[in-house]
Amino acid sequence: MASNNLALLNSILEEYHAENPIGLDESFERFVSEMFFKKYDFSDEEVAGGLVGGKKDWGTDGVYIVFNDRNISDVEDIDFDNLAKNFDIHLFIFQFKNKTSFEENVINKFNTGYKYFVDLDKVLPEISSGISQDIIDKITLFREAVTKSASKYPNVKITFIHASRGDSAPILAEKSQNYAYKQKISDLVQDVEKFSLGASTKCEYLLLGVEELKKLNQYEKSYTGSLKQNENPIYVEYGEEKNKQKGYIATTTLKDYFDFLVEEDDKGNVTLKEHLFESNIRDYQNKTEVNKSIETTLSNPLITQDFWWLNNGITILADVGSLTGKTFSLENIQIVNGLQTSYSIYNAFKNNKAALMNDERTIFCKIIITEEEESRDAIIKATNSQNAVSPSLLRSTDNIQRDIEQYFQMNNFYYDRRKNYYKNKGKDTKRIISINYLAQALTAILKSSPSRARTSPTVLTKKDDDYKSLFNTATSIEVYLHVVLIRKKMEEYLTTSFVATDDIDEYIKKYFKLHLTRILASLLTKTYKVSAKDISNLTPEIINGASDVKLKKSIEILKIIIQENPSDSSNMANFSKTEKSARLIDSQVKVFLSPEKVK
Incomplete structure (x- = not known):
């Protein structure tokens, strides 16, 4: 490793962390994933959606499933009818170690969990056995994707990635300084390739160290x-x-x-x-x-x-x-x-x-x-309309989407109606709002359904009726900005001010951000069923000036629901996706607001 490489990488990581004020290890995980998937043009939400590290995870920190170079977060994202024979499925499994060395025990953790992905007959562990729901969800998604596309004989590739700030060269060299680790890599690859998952099953093991990460960071997509x-x-x-x-x-x-x-x-x-x-x-x-x-x-x-x-x-x-x-x-x-x-x-x-x-x-x-x-x-719409095209594919050119983009820019936000358009222009990522992010906020607040918003954001605008119920000219343009500000306000509080003191607090920060956004909207509007008119009557000053009292009260209301429903909340990840959790929030908010004038 060149003498300056680690110092340069550390400076890059410090700058990235300053722009993303989260824990140092979490910042390292996001950095590696974002840099690695640059060529796939992943959005920030897609990067975050694959990070599953925490407790009870077999040491697995990231899982991404890619179909023909497209990230898949839900089985509904896959159009099985139009898949070609021998298409590509790529499973990426990460372990991130924010250290200046490559530790051999990492591969032992890969060996513990990988068979649940590739051995389709292996029974999944129950959540009570100590495996996180995030991991189980990823395994289930991968298995379902493979089995439902079996008749198309996909080419399946599994890539294990060990990322650290260490030097990979001594391990990968022909005369390796860690032969035991290199041999374990070879054994793991051979074991994985014994499983039949389609037309072919291939496996590779990558070490991303200081040199590799520096090169990934330097990569820039060229639009010239x-x-x-x-x-x-x-x-x-x-x-x-x-x-x-x-x-x-x-x-x-x-x-x-x-x-x-x-x-x-x-x-x-x-x-x-x-x-x-x-x-x-x-x-x-x-x-x-x-x-x-x-x-x-x-x-x-x-x-x-x-x-x-x-x-x-x-x-x-x-x-x-x-x-x-x-x-x-x-x-x-x-x-x-x-x-x-x-x-x-x-x-x-x-x-x-x-x-x-x-x-x-x-x-x-x-x-x-x-x-x-x-x-x-106009050119995009016209050149794609000579043949039958689903209206959903033309939505980024809708007048309402252009109006939202213009209004957001007037308020110092960038609305990414075209995926990664503003990110690729170098705009502040904290000010960039994707269609999925906005659709989640609208669904959580105006439809009182944070559970559905959290379950599968890509599905929220897939059907025409769902899309038109969220995006239409009858809704005041201010509503779109205000729901984003409410969501941002709650996320900022959870990131910078809320200190988790137990497992429930950790789960709330991880799984219930949209539920808290929905509760905060009710506290700000003083109504348990929030309408577009209620949101439009707010102002950015009111939302941004929301007191810590309201933010803390939102969390207290959610905690009451969790504590009063122990059987439902024993699996917090699943509970956050259930419609029951949304209805319990409606009821609890209504009780809390009863002294007020409830609409």
């Missing part, structure tokens, strides 16, 4: 790029001089477009730049008949028709662009139409790039250069 054209493009401009928007119609070779889509590591391995598709309405639809046909065409270089004759092409948006000769230089690139084609090109040539060297076929491109947000949204 150059795209060489096959011939001089046709140029079209539109609008007044000061707001002129430019467009080009062009073709580029498959090889040049492939190079534009991927990044290559020092070993020659290529990875798709998935972040270039953030604004695309659809996700990749796996090997549908259309995509199979595209890949079949691509794999046959002797076909007599050029590729662009047979394909609708690609639409690329950029904020800024220039053309030098036949090469575009583009900034803030988004591929807003043509995701299926792009993925098919990537899949066809990712393991055989040499096949492109003499391939003269081309692909049709529309390149539009504009900074006008309204134009960008």
Whole structure:
């Protein structure tokens, strides 16, 4: 390890902790997970959702389940009907040690728990046996995902990750300084690969030390790029001089477009730049008949028709662009139409790039250069509406979503209607609000259902009726900001002022933040069933100025419910997800507010 590496990493961690004022070990866990999943473009909520460390966890600190490079937090996130054969399931299991060494006993803890994931016949332990519900939920989700997709014969990979601030080089060296640890790694990998979970089961064991973590931190997604054209493009401009928007119609070779889509590591391995598709309405639809046909065409270089004759092409948006000769230089690139084609090109040539060297076929491109947000949204919506698209996929372009984004910016918040848009622009993460975060606050407060809000945030806006009940023009725009401020106020108190003195306090901080948010909303509005009008009548000053008395009282009300229902609350994680907990809150809040004028 270079002499300065540890000092540099420690400085990076100190800066990260200053921006995320939580415990040092918890900060280290979040840092490692966030850096590791940068290439997967995980949101902050997705990173936090995989951290399961605490008590009764077999030493496991993080579990993430990824389907075709997409994080899965609930079985309802998976569209089993549209999965292709031999798709990828990737299970990541972490242990984080905020120490300057790699301790051999970590692998013993991996050995204790991993069979519950991969041995589908193994009976899960009861919660009373001392295993946390968070771990059991992750095991159940992984097993259900594997068994329900069995007919598609997935390729399953399990990656164990031991992260610390130590130096991995002596262990990984050919002449290892810790042969016993290296041998245990080999044994674990072989044992895991004996289990049949699909078409194939692969396993790897990673050590993330000071050098690896420093490199992960240095990685930055690039939204700039150059795209060489096959011939001089046709140029079209539109609008007044000061707001002129430019467009080009062009073709580029498959090889040049492939190079534009991927990044290559020092070993020659290529990875798709998935972040270039953030604004695309659809996700990749796996090997549908259309995509199979595209890949079949691509794999046959002797076909007599050029590729662009047979394909609708690609639409690329950029904020800024220039053309030098036949090469575009583009900034803030988004591929807003043509995701299926792009993925098919990537899949066809990712393991055989040499096949492109003499391939003269081309692909049709529309390149539009504009900074006008309204134009960008209109283009996204129009280019994805020629064929049947679920309305839910177009929601980020809804007027109500644009209005919320604008109103939040006026109040020093950034509404991420497009996933990670503001995070990638370097905005303060504490001021960034995702659609899921807002939907959870709305559900907890206006629907008096913190249990449903906590159970599966991604499902809250999946159905049209649910979405429209939360996001509609009949709701005053202030309501969306106010519910966020209430949630933020409670979370800030739990993080900075509330000191846990027993297990119940710890569970409250971990599982009941949304329940406390719902209670605080009632105390602020003095009504046990809170309406949008009640919330709109508040002001940011009232919410931000909520006294510690109200915040403490919210916790007291919740504690009364827990203490009076010992059989239900014996499993606190499960209890927090039950509708019964929500109804008990309604009743207890109504009792507390009875001397007041209860609406």
